Amino acid sequence: MNRFLSILTRFFSILTLALVGMAITASGQTSGAGSHADGTLRVGLWTLWHDKALTAAPASSASATIRSCESCAARVFSHPIQIKAASGKVIAGDGDPAASVWLGGALQLSAHGETVMLHNPVRVSARSGELVLAVTLPVESYVERVVASESGAADGPESLKALAIVVRSFALHQAHGHADYDLCDSTHCQLLHWNGASDRRAAAHSATLSTAGETLWFHGQRAAAWFHQNCGGRTAGPAEVWPGKSANAATAMPWLVSRADPYCTAHGAREWSATISLADLTAALSAAGVARPGWKTLTVARRGESGRAATLLVGSTRISAEDFRIAVGRAMGWGKILSTWFEVSRLDSAQGTQFAFHGRGSGHGVGLCQAGAAAMSAQGHDAGQILAQFFPGATVADEASGTAWQSMRAQAFNLETLDASDGQLLPQLSQALGEAESRSGLQPAGTITLRSFRSTEAFRQATLAPGWVAAFTEGNWIGAQPLRTLASRKLLAPVMRHEFLHALVESQAAPSTPLWLREGLVEAWAGDPVAKQPAPRLKLDQADRALAGADNEAQSKAAHDAAAFYAQRLLDRFGRGQVLAWLRNGLPASALAAIQ
Ligand SMILES: [Zn+2]
Ligand SMILES: [Zn+2]
Ligand SMILES: [Zn+2]
Numbered sequence: 001m002n003r004f005l006s007i008l009t010r011f012f013s014i015l016t017l018a019l020v021g022m023a024i025t026a027s028g029q030t031s032g033a034g035s036h037a038d039g040t041l042r043v044g045l046w047t048l049w050h051d052k053a054l055t056a057a058p059a060s061s062a063s064a065t066i067r068s069c070e071s072c073a074a075r076v077f078s079h080p081i082q083i084k085a086a087s088g089k090v091i092a093g094d095g096d097p098a099a100s101v102w103l104g105g106a107l108q109l110s111a112h113g114e115t116v117m118l119h120n121p122v123r124v125s126a127r128s129g130e131l132v133l134a135v136t137l138p139v140e141s142y143v144e145r146v147v148a149s150e151s152g153a154a155d156g157p158e159s160l161k162a163l164a165i166v167v168r169s170f171a172l173h174q175a176h177g178h179a180d181y182d183l184c185d186s187t188h189c190q191l192l193h194w195n196g197a198s199d200r201r202a203a204a205h206s207a208t209l210s211t212a213g214e215t216l217w218f219h220g221q222r223a224a225a226w227f228h229q230n231c232g233g234r235t236a237g238p239a240e241v242w243p244g245k246s247a248n249a250a251t252a253m254p255w256l257v258s259r260a261d262p263y264c265t266a267h268g269a270r271e272w273s274a275t276i277s278l279a280d281l282t283a284a285l286s287a288a289g290v291a292r293p294g295w296k297t298l299t300v301a302r303r304g305e306s307g308r309a310a311t312l313l314v315g316s317t318r319i320s321a322e323d324f325r326i327a328v329g330r331a332m333g334w335g336k337i338l339s340t341w342f343e344v345s346r347l348d349s350a351q352g353t354q355f356a357f358h359g360r361g362s363g364h365g366v367g368l369c370q371a372g373a374a375a376m377s378a379q380g381h382d383a384g385q386i387l388a389q390f391f392p393g394a395t396v397a398d399e400a401s402g403t404a405w406q407s408m409r410a411q412a413f414n415l416e417t418l419d420a421s422d423g424q425l426l427p428q429l430s431q432a433l434g435e436a437e438s439r440s441g442l443q444p445a446g447t448i449t450l451r452s453f454r455s456t457e458a459f460r461q462a463t464l465a466p467g468w469v470a471a472f473t474e475g476n477w478i479g480a481q482p483l484r485t486l487a488s489r490k491l492l493a494p495v496m497r498h499e500f501l502h503a504l505v506e507s508q509a510a511p512s513t514p515l516w517l518r519e520g521l522v523e524a525w526a527g528d529p530v531a532k533q534p535a536p537r538l539k540l541d542q543a544d545r546a547l548a549g550a551d552n553e554a555q556s557k558a559a560h561d562a563a564a565f566y567a568q569r570l571l572d573r574f575g576r577g578q579v580l581a582w583l584r585n586g587l588p589a590s591a592l593a594a595i596q
Pocket of ligand 3: 231265371
C-alpha cells in the first residue's frame, strides 16, 4: 500500500483470500514510464530547483533499487548513492555516464537541503547539466497530493470533492507542454508539496477516494478544467487570460465562461494594492523577455468580458496581462500582483517613478473559484452544485467510460454504481445490512456509502487496493469490486455483511480502540470461516501492527485470525453489551489479561 493513503484505517475483507482470489485479475505493481492507460502519471519532482546533484538512499531499513536502463536488472543498494548531472548524462556513484537511471523501492531523495520519501519509481535524467526527475505516481495519489497541497482551512468536504474532480480533469484532459513528464510540481501545472500539508491529508484523502476516477465532461467530451484561489466576484473566460492559447477558446470550451460568483464575495471582495517602482518592473519584464527596458508608461489597453486587464501597453509594446502577472510573480514573488483584475496609475515623486496597482481576486480567474467553492460547501451545496456553478453545462462522469455514477438509496446506505442493473442487488444488500445490525446490536450513525467499481482494474486504480481484496471499509465508506463479480461467486451477502459490520463498528469505536478489537468483532459477528480457527500465531500487539499495515496476504490473514480469536473470547467471557461499552470507552487491563 501507498503509505500516503493509510490515513483512516482501512479494513480489507479477508473473505477474498480463500474464495475470490482466483476471480481477481492478477496484476503487479506499476513500474516504468507511466501512462494514463495504466492509471499512472509521470510527475516532475523539484522542477523549479535546477539541482545538479542529489543523494538517493534507502528509506529506513527498507530496500531501494537502481537500474541503469529501463529493461536492465535492478540492483539493490543499502548505502546512499550520489547522482549528478554531467551535461546531458547522469552519473550514479562511480558508474559510467548514462542517459537515465531508474530508482525504485523505498527511497529517500535529498537535494538543496530537502528530503523526500517515496515509494514510487523515479527516473533520473539530465538536461544542460541539471537533473530532471520524473516520479511515476498512480493518478489517484497525484490527485490526493495536489488536493492536500492546494486546499485550505476554509474548504469543506464538498468543495474538496469538487477540487479533486477539477485537479483530476486538469491532469488527464490536456497536455501540459513538458517533454520529460506529464505534469510539473509547480503552479505552472498544479502545486504539489512532496512533504508538506500533513494537516490536510486526511481530508484530501477522503475527497479523492470518494470521487475516484471522476472527471468533468461536456456533452460526451472530456472537459479541461482549471481552478484559482479567488475570482474577486466574477470568473474569467480563458480567452481574456490566455489570448494566444486558442483563437476562439470561448467557443471551443463553452463550459469555461465568465460568470458572476456571488459566493466568494459574500464577506467582501478580495481587494489588494501594490506599489512597484519603474526600475523593479523593468527588471521583471526584461528578465521574462516580455518587454525591453526603456519604457516609461504602463496602461491597460484592453479589458476582457469579466473586467480583467487582457492586454497592457508597456511603452509602445503590447503584452498580455497574464504574462505581466507571471513575470512580476517570478521576479518579485506571487504576493504583489495577485490577479489581472486591476487598475494601474503612475506616481512620480522625488524617489522616482512608481506604479500603483489596485485590484481584486487572486489567481488567473478561470474555472473553479476556491473561495466561492468553500463558501458554497459551508452553505450546504454539494460538489455537483459547486461544479455546476463554475463549469455550467459540464457534468461529472467516470474518466474511462464517460458514464455518470448513479446513486441508489436503500435503508441507511447509498449504493453508487455505473451499472444500473446493480439495482436488482439492493434487496440482498439490505438483508446483509439488516443481519449486520442484528448480530452487532448496532445501528448506522449516518448514511453508509457503498461504491461498486465497474471492473477489478478500475477498483485497483481508483482505490490503490491490492487485487486480492474484494472490498474494504474506511469509516462509513465501502469500496467494492463489481457487485456482479461478487454475486456470481455467491460472495455478495457475506462480503457485504462483513463490510457493513465494519461501518457499524467504526461508527462506535473510540479513536484509541485497538485495531484487533475493531477487526475481531467484525470477524466474530460476520461468522466467516476464519473466525472459527483456534490458537492464533500472533499476540495482540503483533496482530494490531499487522492490521495497521500488512505487507502481504499471509500476514494480513494471520492478523485477522488472531483478532477474531481474541474478540470471540472477549464476547464469550463478558457478553456483547459489555464489549460494546469497551469498544466506545476503551478496554480495561483486566479484560486484556483475561483473554491472553
Ligand atoms: Zn474485516
Ligand atoms: Zn507544468
Ligand atoms: Zn469567486
